[in-house]
Amino acid sequence: MTTAVSKELRREVLEANLRIPRAGLATLTWGNVSGVDRRAGVFVIKPSGVAYDVLSEEDLVVVSLSDGSVVEGHLRPSTDTETHRSLYLAFPSVGGVTHTHSAHAVAFAQARRPIPVLGTTHADTFNGPVPVTEALTPQQCATGYEYNTGQVIVDLLGRDDTRAREVPGALVAHHGPFTWGADATASLEHAIICEAVAEMALHTIALGAVEPPQHLLDRHFARKHGPDAYYGNPPSV
Amino acid sequence: MTTAVSKELRREVLEANLRIPRAGLATLTWGNVSGVDRRAGVFVIKPSGVAYDVLSEEDLVVVSLSDGSVVEGHLRPSTDTETHRSLYLAFPSVGGVTHTHSAHAVAFAQARRPIPVLGTTHADTFNGPVPVTEALTPQQCATGYEYNTGQVIVDLLGRDDTRAREVPGALVAHHGPFTWGADATASLEHAIICEAVAEMALHTIALGAVEPPQHLLDRHFARKHGPDAYYGNPPSV
Amino acid sequence: MTTAVSKELRREVLEANLRIPRAGLATLTWGNVSGVDRRAGVFVIKPSGVAYDVLSEEDLVVVSLSDGSVVEGHLRPSTDTETHRSLYLAFPSVGGVTHTHSAHAVAFAQARRPIPVLGTTHADTFNGPVPVTEALTPQQCATGYEYNTGQVIVDLLGRDDTRAREVPGALVAHHGPFTWGADATASLEHAIICEAVAEMALHTIALGAVEPPQHLLDRHFARKHGPDAYYGNPPSV
Amino acid sequence: MTTAVSKELRREVLEANLRIPRAGLATLTWGNVSGVDRRAGVFVIKPSGVAYDVLSEEDLVVVSLSDGSVVEGHLRPSTDTETHRSLYLAFPSVGGVTHTHSAHAVAFAQARRPIPVLGTTHADTFNGPVPVTEALTPQQCATGYEYNTGQVIVDLLGRDDTRAREVPGALVAHHGPFTWGADATASLEHAIICEAVAEMALHTIALGAVEPPQHLLDRHFARKHGPDAYYGNPPSV
Structure with missing residues (x-):
């Protein structure tokens, strides 16, 4: 019997992980999603090297937010666990983190x-x-490599939670994308969008990219985010 | 019970929306199709932000052609609704409109x-x-942004219905393709074709594009359109 | 009841047509395969503009090899029928023809x-x-356009049946690939291969293509074709 | 009844072959996997030219490691069999070999x-x-062509088993990738990874490739391989 986190969080994290291959973001077992329960001081993450098609809720690993130790689970957590943890510690608004090796x-x-x-x-x-x-x-690679992988992202964003909310993702040099969001599902959807815009950007650059006007970009970000957002429907419907 | 539009129109618009992900044109919930009933003065469109795999006929929203108000439906219509409306108002021959963010x-x-x-x-x-x-x-972005998105297309085509029939689609700068047609199904198929020819053009440009002779292009357009068309079979068979 | 061609030929032509979308070569209804019965003086071809997912053996059209008239069928044959016919007439070894608009x-x-x-x-x-x-x-486009589309291929190959067997496909300028083979299935497989090698060539050109040594190419063609071929197993096993 | 190799080896080799099309690495019947039983002095390989969707364990061919003769099976083995054999003979640590024509x-x-x-x-x-x-x-093509295809790989790696373990794959010029591993499954997964990194490299080169620091690469190889590896979970769980 598992008790450290709610059944709902486990289910959401499992479902978000299973969407990685369905969205075409995964090769083999590459890619992982986690979701945090800040009150309980833990997050739930994919185990290391387990294939998506055999992954179950029971395989997920519950990890301590404060020290990274395994709180619950019979498997080793994702090697990227410490990267997730460092992002949760730096950005209070982050509820979920996703890492993939999507091609673009x-x-x-x-x-x-x-x-x-x-x-x-x-x-x-x-x-x-x-x-x-x-x-x-070399120093960041030698000790605490995975935690430091999160730290270079934190440094890049100036440890600014507002910026992390407005730009919910970053690329680690020579590695790949990490994305985050209010919960595990949002972080996964940001990974999907990150790959989609990377593909579009690659093709656009091949055709000759043109800078868009800032007022157009502002309009689009504002219509989906912030007090005057008018995109979408309440999730309850 | 829904009464504002026929069951057939609802079914066609639902089916055309569901073909967006099947045709590989969609990321997440991006993309929407509408179909118009000009006698009733309304059009039917996808609700905003609803996933394709849970979309039902009852979720579709019926919108007034004259003022954009919701005539029927329990959900908010697509944020792009006003763009669709502006195209219907400018081009009398248009029976359906599709918008996607297809990559090419x-x-x-x-x-x-x-x-x-x-x-x-x-x-x-x-x-x-x-x-x-x-x-x-900036002015077009500040007020009536979505309606104006349609208007820049209308301006581009010189509000010419014949031209809209001969070139049933346009790209909005830094945004993406809008296509239209005699009905919702035709507009969706033009979106599929627009993406296909964009991909082919991208590859052709990489290889070094060569201008084709006009007489060849005329021949092909004529064999599918206009009085001497001889492509296809009657849809009733 | 259909009697002009054997049940086996109809089944093969249907199956080859259905493999077009499965192999990722089709957008909408684009693409068609035919197979010939030279003793009966007819070939069987896909009807024009019919979707693959509703296509049945009864929908296929039997066409006269000598004059292009419809011998059997309740639908109009593919608009490309005359192109197929011109290839059958020029190359005695051809038993099947495929046309697609595959992207590369x-x-x-x-x-x-x-x-x-x-x-x-x-x-x-x-x-x-x-x-x-x-x-x-312009003249070739004005009259007998589809037949002439086949003729420019025939001219390209110097009406040489041996060459048509060794290079079972050609690209029509500004149009797309036509492939052929000993039967409908072989012509379809050559269409699949034509698209695969086009994609590989596009990527290779982007990386900087290098000419391969002729003795390597000869070795490969010889191991699959001609008297000393040793690839594959008898189809009966 | 088949007795030359264990049921488990046959099943693994069949399963690895069936993963070729599922992983998107195959066009038609191109691609084959083998697995070796060094104690029995034989390896099991896909038959030549058989479609994946009809391939069964009984169709696999058992081949002698010492002379390449067929030990068991009613079909001709893959034309690439001698290439596999030459890799097994040169590299004692290799337990499985995969060959594909994946596009990138x-x-x-x-x-x-x-x-x-x-x-x-x-x-x-x-x-x-x-x-x-x-x-x-020309000489290598004229006699023992397929065995020599393996030999050019062996020469490339200096017949160095340690190097073959650290770089479990190579490209044969103007032909395609051969990969290997501790067993058939590992060799297939290396083929999947080889294609994935080739695609990423192609896109990176288009954007302007930048050399990564060696200490980062070393870190990643070490965390999955060798005495201090900490990636994954025991396969028994």
Whole structure:
């Protein structure tokens, strides 16, 4: 019997992980989603190296937010667990984190180029380019590598929670995209969008990219976010 | 009980919306199709932000053609509703409108390049390039943004219904493709074709595009459209 | 009751047509396969504009090889029927013909570049580049356009049946690929291969293509074709 | 009744072959996996030219490691059998071999460029670029062509088993990727990864590739391989 987190959180994290392959973001077992329960001081994450088609709620691992120890679970958590934890600790508004190796977002990470804002598809979700970190130093690689992978993202955003809400994702240099959101589902959807806008940007760059006017981008971000948002329907319906 | 539009129109609009993800044109809930009943003075459109796999006929929203108010439905209509409405008002022959963020068509929109006519695949449906609008001005973004998004398309085509029938689609700069047709199904199929020819054009440009002879293009458009068309079979069979 | 061709030929032609969308070669209803019965002097072909998911054996159309008239069927045959007929008449060894608008092969056709031989994947099936025709003249477009579309392929190959067997496909300029083979199934598989090698060639050109040594290509073509072929197993097993 | 190899090896080799089309690596029947039983002195391989959807355990062919003769099976083995055999003979640690014509890996092979190490996706599996062989000479093509195809790989790696474990794949010039691993499953997964990193590399090169720091690559290879590896979970769980 599992008790450390609610059945609902487990189910949401499982479902978000299973959407990784369905959305075409996964090769083999690459990619993981977590969701946090800040009151309980824990987050739930995919186990390391387990195939999506055999993954069950019982396989998920519950990890302590304060020290990264396994609180519940019979498997080792994702190798990226410490990266997730460092993002949760730095940004109070983050409720879920997703990491994938989706092909087009990785290409930008490998070229160490931010994903530029080229249109409304991007501006609907990211209020600015998806930025790319510096490469980790030999010291950052030698000790606490995965935690430091989160830290270069935190440094990139200036540990600014507002910015993390407005640009819910970043590329780690020569590695790939990490995205986050209010919950596990939102973080996964931001991963899907990150890959979609990366693909569009790659094709646009091939055709010759043109900078869009800022007032258009502002309009799109505002219509989906903030006090005057008017996109979508209440999730209860 | 719904009465504002026929069961057939609702079914057609639902089916056309469901073909968006099946045709690979959708990321998440992006993309929407509407169909009009001009005698009743209304059109039926997808609700905003609802996932395709839970979308039902009852969720569709019936909107007034004259003022954009919701005539029937328990959900908010697509944020793009006013764009659809402005196209219906400008072009009497339009019976259905589709909007997607399909990757290759968006790339042309983001590069602010029309999709050029490079072969018969294009000429079978579009009698000329798929044109791209000017970017909306700050004023057009500030008030009535979605309606104005339709208006820049209307301006681009010179409010010419014949041209709208011969080139049933356009790219909004830094946004994406809008297509239309005699009914919802036709508008959706033009969205599929717009994405297909955009992908082919992207690859052709990479290989070095060569302008095709006009007499070949004319031949193809004519064999599918107009008095001497000889493509296809009667839909009743 | 249908009697003009055998049940087996109808079944093969239907099955080959249904493989077009399954192999990812089709957008909407684009693409058609035919198979010939030379003793009966007829060929069986897809009807024009019918969706693959409702296509049945009864919908196929039987056409006279000598004059192109419909011998059997309640639907209009594919608009490309005359192109198929002209290829059957020119090349005695051809038993089946396929036409698609697959994206990468069309890109080469639109750029009016042959698909170059860059490796063994290509050389296993095509003993040389997949050639591209001249654009049709105004005269060729004005009268008998579809038949002339076949004729520019026939001219390209010098009406040489041996060459047609060694290079079972060609690109019509600004249009797309036509492939053929000993039967309908072989022509469809050549269409699949034509698209696969076009995609590989596009990527290779982006990376900088290098000409392969002729002795390697000869080896591959020879191991699948001709008296010393040793690829595959008897189809009866 | 089959007795030359265990039921488990047959099942694993069948399953690995069936994953080729599911992973999107196959066109038609292209691609094959084998697995070896070194104590029995034989390996099990896909028959030549048989479609994946009708392939059964009984169709697999058991081949002698020492002389390449068929030990068991009613079909002719894959034409690439001798290439597999030469890899087994040269590298004692290899337990499975996979060959595909996946599009992006083939593009690098056709451009005769190694797949460069551009990030952690690559470094997790390949400790260095995926190298490309010299083109086979006329002599190597004339006699024992398939065995020589393996030999150019063996030569490329300096017949070094440690290197074969650290870089479990290579591209044969103008042909395509061969990958290997501790068993058939591992070799197939290396084929999947080889194609994934080739696609990412192609996109990265289009954006302008940047060399990653060696300490980052070392970190990633080490965390999945060798004495201090900490990725994954025991397969028994």
